[in-house]
Amino acid sequence: MHPAFSVIFLTTLIGVGQGLFLALFTVESYAAFGLLPAQDGRFYALGSAIALGFLVAGLVASFFHLGRPERAWRSAAKWRTSWLSREVIVLPAFMAAVFLYGAAHFTGFNPVLARLPSGAPVNITAILGVAGTALAFALFVCTGMIYACLRFLQEWHTPLTVINYILLGGASGFVMAAALSAQAAPEVAGFLGGWAMILTVLALVGRTAALVRNARLKPKSSLRTAIGVKHPRIVQKSQGAMGGSFNTREFFHGRAAGFVRQVKWIFPVLAFVVPLGLLVAGFAVAAFAVQYLGLLAERWFFFAQANHPQNLYYRAVS
């Protein structure tokens, strides 16, 4: 598939936003049970603002993908069948949750609504946090399923796609949270840095599993099934157009095989190995920057590697 920059930025940016929110609420939950020192509301408000910034940037990027962005509102219509439609609904809902969560912390309007049997307070931010967490995971699932539900794209049609969207987004968000807490809340920086490393390792495992799986894939379609001629040797002589078409632009990455192979080796280094080293060394901000670059490369590769069966019809110009 042709890696579109709009989608690369959309999926990586909202991933950071989702992961960062999950990190914030993890800290708040731990603090509520006294497992971490309680943080000032301003820390959560600042974190939510940053998360929201990533989400808005992702949303803006997504509009560049549409031919008719002015009609984007229509895309909420078919949520019963389309994962894309579901994502279109869940993303603003999640952004609203993040906004309200951040606003509640910022204004300090956080009354206790109930108490758990253990006596731990349940206040507004806890409820917003749980809702936001559910929406963050729902959004990961929607984003992943947009790709995983296309059964022809065998590289994507695996639960690993959804799992990796969760792990990669989660890792980048926790690394961002570690970078933020290093400045704004040093008491929890160690906690967040630890989780950032754990998630980065898990993401490395998940992504490697997907790479190994895809390396062993056997394409289900062949030129034989594509045109229905059962002969071992079929060569395309013309594709009906000499100057290219939508089919030659949208479904091919347009790079040499060697370039794709290089990205395949570079992105795990940038997205996982180097950030891990930097996190261990305590450079969380640098770790985030490198990891984000790595994730851009990862997403590029994710698209470039997917081989659409329609490409069978577009092997030779003339």
Next chain:
Amino acid sequence: MTQLALVIDLNVCVGCHACVTSCKEWNTSGQAGPLTDFNPYGADPTGTFFNRVQTFEVGEFPNTETVHFPKSCLHCEEPPCVPVCPTGASYKRKEDGIVLVDYDKCIGCKYCSWACPYGAREIDEQQKVMKKCTLCVDRIYDTSLPEIDRKPACVKACPTSARLFGDVHDPESEVSKAIRESGGYQLMPEWGTQPANHYLPRRKTRLRIFDDELVRADNPLKIEGKPLPRPAKSEPSLDDVTSW
């Protein structure tokens, strides 16, 4: 339930692209606006087409066969391109099974084209909406046209009648009979999309001429026992005209 479809006879198609040009002509001049081309006379012409004819060579030289392969939307009975559409712009008509795009609703997200394994959808780079074969829905029901013209433009244009059009759910229709009797098949059956369009396979065509066919063994004059002149096969058969 009706399911309109095309049946394309690969044994007959000569790859003349008449269906391509006729499709383009009809559909670029219609109500729905042009099928935009870019650089049509330049070095890299490109544009939106509903129908393309591709050519494949099967076998190893010298035992090769050329297969011309017209390709358009197959109006799948289980169209994977429809449920993925977030706006409902892509839909399959209940009444006749045609898969259509509502150009006024489409947001140009291209997701449906990812979900079509056949590459049958092409975006219009100027109108920024997804386009594909409509089976000439604006033609086949047009009562202002003579009955015989209420067929897709490609079917009308094909000089070899390689393209048949009809209801594949009606077992007595021309297309159903062709599928049944000439080994009609679907493309990429492995994905369960159940394309409505079918293709008829290549067949071995041999021209066999028997001697008695040339001398007209069935000539009724023979019954009277009158001997007929039997010119040799190499001799001219039309006196005075071909005797040079």
